[in-house]
Amino acid sequence: MQVKSNALVKILVPMVLLIGGFIGIKSCRSTEGAAPDTTSNNVLATLSPEELQALGVGGDTPEDTLRTLIGTLNKVRAEQRHLSQQNADILKENDQLKSQRHDVAGQIDAAVAAIRQEDEQRRRELQDEQQGVLAQIDLLTERLNSAPLPSQDNQMPLGLGLAGSPYSAQPAKGQDELIWVPPADEKSSDMQAMGNEKTTAQFPTSFLSEQPTTGQNTPQNSSLKEENEKLVYTLPENATLVGSQAMTALLGRVPVNGTVTDPYPFKILIGKNNLTANGIELPEVEGAVVSGSASGDWTLACVRGQVNSITFVFQDGTVRTLPGTGQNPQGIGWLSDENGIPCISGERKSNASTYLPTLFALSAMNSAGDALNESQRTAQTNGAGGITSALTGNAGQSALGKAMAGGMNDITEWLKQRYSQTFDAVYVPPGARLVVHITQPLAIDYEAKGRKVRYGLSESTQYNHQDVLD
Numbered sequence: 001m002q003v004k005s006n007a008l009v010k011i012l013v014p015m016v017l018l019i020g021g022f023i024g025i026k027s028c029r030s031t032e033g034a035a036p037d038t039t040s041n042n043v044l045a046t047l048s049p050e051e052l053q054a055l056g057v058g059g060d061t062p063e064d065t066l067r068t069l070i071g072t073l074n075k076v077r078a079e080q081r082h083l084s085q086q087n088a089d090i091l092k093e094n095d096q097l098k099s100q101r102h103d104v105a106g107q108i109d110a111a112v113a114a115i116r117q118e119d120e121q122r123r124r125e126l127q128d129e130q131q132g133v134l135a136q137i138d139l140l141t142e143r144l145n146s147a148p149l150p151s152q153d154n155q156m157p158l159g160l161g162l163a164g165s166p167y168s169a170q171p172a173k174g175q176d177e178l179i180w181v182p183p184a185d186e187k188s189s190d191m192q193a194m195g196n197e198k199t200t201a202q203f204p205t206s207f208l209s210e211q212p213t214t215g216q217n218t219p220q221n222s223s224l225k226e227e228n229e230k231l232v233y234t235l236p237e238n239a240t241l242v243g244s245q246a247m248t249a250l251l252g253r254v255p256v257n258g259t260v261t262d263p264y265p266f267k268i269l270i271g272k273n274n275l276t277a278n279g280i281e282l283p284e285v286e287g288a289v290v291s292g293s294a295s296g297d298w299t300l301a302c303v304r305g306q307v308n309s310i311t312f313v314f315q316d317g318t319v320r321t322l323p324g325t326g327q328n329p330q331g332i333g334w335l336s337d338e339n340g341i342p343c344i345s346g347e348r349k350s351n352a353s354t355y356l357p358t359l360f361a362l363s364a365m366n367s368a369g370d371a372l373n374e375s376q377r378t379a380q381t382n383g384a385g386g387i388t389s390a391l392t393g394n395a396g397q398s399a400l401g402k403a404m405a406g407g408m409n410d411i412t413e414w415l416k417q418r419y420s421q422t423f424d425a426v427y428v429p430p431g432a433r434l435v436v437h438i439t440q441p442l443a444i445d446y447e448a449k450g451r452k453v454r455y456g457l458s459e460s461t462q463y464n465h466q467d468v469l470d
Helices: 007-045 051-054 060-147 189-194 220-228 352-375 397-416 459-469
Strands: 228-235 240-246 252-253 267-269 285-297 302-314 319-322 332-337 347-350 376-380 387-393 424-428 433-440 442-445
Touching: 060 240, 220 347, 240 285, 252 433, 267 433, 285 424, 302 424, 302 433, 302 442, 352 376
Parallel strands: 252 285
Antiparallel strands: 228 442, 240 267, 240 433, 252 424, 267 285, 285 302, 302 319, 302 332, 332 433, 347 424, 376 387
């Protein structure tokens, strides 16, 4: 049986085959064209978003990315060229500095060489001079050794060999005769010559005189002074004289900047029964007077005393003052109260309570006068950059302000001059019981011919004085 084919199938099958082949060819071409883009997209896909942002290609197309990379590459190349130029300049400058350093080193070497040459030349000159001096010394030594020794007869005679010549003082009569040559400053006495008396030579300065420039009699006076003094007592160092009483008030000024200006003096009376630190009494001493200077302590409200000298009075009226004049300006002791406190309590005294308020009031009135004057004036800046003040208010008030300021200024200056001796002091009244502490040993010597408080007079002398008084 013969199968009949459908004509429609014969037409559709070839068309389907043609369409399938066309689609296959088209798909192959599209795959080849999209391969580079896929590769590019795959390269960009391997980068993270942060790296894309750092490169500046985040969200760009491949063309934009390419342009960005090309621009970045050009920029890097330009910077590289700039750095290369800088490196070349630095190398050139380095070469110049090296050449300059070599030049400076050469100059230093030349200067050192010149100095060495001068030193060497000077050393040679000194050696030549030294050799010349040594040669002269050797020559003189040789001459001295070869010269004959002088005999006794060849010594220089008296009168320098001028005896018997017109240049001698007197004609020589004998070799052993002494010749008197009158001094150049001798002055003859004409009055004695007129009286037919023997003329005595006179000189401007007498020999062995008591002038300050000569010291021939100093040892003799010292020995006489030592014989005149009799050793009696010794106040040792750290001795204590108790039972003392202040004869004057102790007024101690407070130091200003560590200095006491014009300190006030004081005097203290010491009785007969005072004891030294080692318990030895002074029976032959009737009493003593202590003098010194005081300084104050404002914070502690007390007075410190420095002992400068002590005058001892013996039973016969002889006095002895220690130390001597100018021997110890730093003081020989200090004071304390009976309790041993080295600062005697007192009362504060100051004129600041009257001086400071008065000065404050005067300064305030001076400022008020200046303010009143300035309130009537106007200050302007001129073209030269200065300030010009002009009167724009009441002239009377301005004059009043000036007068007030000037008057207060004068009064302030007067007050400062009168109160220039401002003081802060601590006052201790007279009669205070004190203790004297000695800081250096004192030799109490009795002078047999020393000064006394009173000298005994004979009855006839007293009667004569009474007659004269009557």
